[in-house]
Amino acid sequence: MSSHLTDNQVAAFCQRALAAAELLRVDDHLAECDSCRQRLAQAEFPQHLSFEQAADFVDGRLTGEALQLTGDHLATCNLCRAAIDDLQIFRSEVADELSRNVQPAIIEAESFWQQVKSFFVARSPVVAYSAGLILLLAGAWLARQLVFNKDKAQVVITNPSPSPEVAPVKLLAQLNDGGGQLALDERGVLSGAENLPADFQQLLKQILTDPRLERPAALNGLGSPSAALMGGGEKAAFTVIEPVAKVLLTNQPVLRWRALPGVSHYEVEIFDEQFESVAKSEQLTETSWRPPKPLARGRVYNWQVKAVKDNQDFKAPQAGAPLARFRVVAGKDAEAIEQARAQFEASHLLLGRLYAEAGLLEEAEREFRALEKANPGSAIPKQLLDGLRKLRH
Numbered sequence: 321m322s323s324h325l326t327d328n329q330v331a332a333f334c335q336r337a338l339a340a341a342e343l344l345r346v347d348d349h350l351a352e353c354d355s356c357r358q359r360l361a362q363a364e365f366p367q368h369l370s371f372e373q374a375a376d377f378v379d380g381r382l383t384g385e386a387l388q389l390t391g392d393h394l395a396t397c398n399l400c401r402a403a404i405d406d407l408q409i410f411r412s413e414v415a416d417e418l419s420r421n422v423q424p425a426i427i428e429a430e431s432f433w434q435q436v437k438s439f440f441v442a443r444s445p446v447v448a449y450s451a452g453l454i455l456l457l458a459g460a461w462l463a464r465q466l467v468f469n470k471d472k473a474q475v476v477i478t479n480p481s482p483s484p485e486v487a488p489v490k491l492l493a494q495l496n497d498g499g500g501q502l503a504l505d506e507r508g509v510l511s512g513a514e515n516l517p518a519d520f521q522q523l524l525k526q527i528l529t530d531p532r533l534e535r536p537a538a539l540n541g542l543g544s545p546s547a548a549l550m551g552g553g554e555k556a557a558f559t560v561i562e563p564v565a566k567v568l569l570t571n572q573p574v575l576r577w578r579a580l581p582g583v584s585h586y587e588v589e590i591f592d593e594q595f596e597s598v599a600k601s602e603q604l605t606e607t608s609w610r611p612p613k614p615l616a617r618g619r620v621y622n623w624q625v626k627a628v629k630d631n632q633d634f635k636a637p638q639a640g641a642p643l644a645r646f647r648v649v650a651g652k653d654a655e656a657i658e659q660a661r662a663q664f665e666a667s668h669l670l671l672g673r674l675y676a677e678a679g680l681l682e683e684a685e686r687e688f689r690a691l692e693k694a695n696p697g698s699a700i701p702k703q704l705l706d707g708l709r710k711l712r713h
């Protein structure tokens with residue numbers, strides 16, 4: 321090549337019309353000839369961004385008027401916008417990959433972009449005159465830095481250290497429930513209940529950690545189910561059956577009693593805690609009765625059935641025997657249970673625990689039996705059922 325570029329070469333270079341081999345020769349010449357670099361700048365790129373402006377824009381260091389002017393220029397200049405795109409790709413992919421895999425033992429004071437700029441400006445007076453040339457020069461710069469400049473930076477290739485062996489996490493409890501599997505590990509992490517609210521997840525953690533059941537306050541003051549075995553002598557067959565010493569979810573319970581042979585009719589009456597009558601049946605021939613109106617929730621009631629036979633009255637429970645008491649679940653507790661049953665019906669563990677906390681022992685037993693069936697080898701359902709049996713005594 322002659323001592324300087326011809327006008328045709330300058331024009332073809334600016335128009336990106338040089339063949340690859342010719343482009344490399346022109347590029348080598350520009351690296352050494354300041355006069356031709358000035359001609360190239362004056363011929364095509366007097367209005368474009370400097371390398372420093374482009375680098376600051378890519379790194380987000382421009383502010384105020386400088387940022388506004390650069391943005392306005394990029395909105396109208398396709399060449400500079402293409403150069404910015406290429407620099408961003410180079411910065412995010414080539415440079416970051418290099419920093420992750422090759423660490424120089426000696427780090428010079430100048431920044432990454434200052435090193436790139438020193439290489440680019442030495443070869444071209446503009447930021448980017450073609451995307452292809454940007455990547456070509458970037459590759460050349462990286463090659464020269466890594467291969468030929470060993471006196472400035474010693475390259476150390478490091479292999480990734482093997483990951484330390486991670487000990488398996490120990491499971492504290494595991495149960496089939498809700499169509500899936502619940503698992504609680506030693507870190508306190510519960511899996512398999514992601515669809516449940518946080519307070520229900522916390523409740524499940526508590527059960528899986530300690531399946532013991534506390535006696536619910538709703539059972540206090542109701543007496544023992546043995547109150548159903550009331551009567552004596554020839555009247556022993558006439559007793560109430562249910563509800564006795566129970567908490568009820570319904571506020572219109574069915575009251576049942578044993579038949580008295582030869583009876584003409586029965587009469588049933590329900591009393592509140594002050595022994596005021598709140599509901600009374602008509603004369604009945606059946607051995608069951610449901611009050612026509614709902615009872616108040618959150619209250620304790622007792623009830624008695626009278627049998628009339630041969631113009632004599634027989635009562636159960638009879639005078640002096642324990643009262644047949646029951647409690648109706650409070651309104652807020654009933655709503656919470658109904659909501660949980662509607663949303664999480666498949667979770668026998670959750671529903672069983674909610675029933676048990678409310679004193680609904682029969683409902684709790686039904687759920688824990690289903691849980692035991694799904695987990696025949698697990699001790700948790702057995703512990704829960706044992707806890708229910710203790711609550712009944």
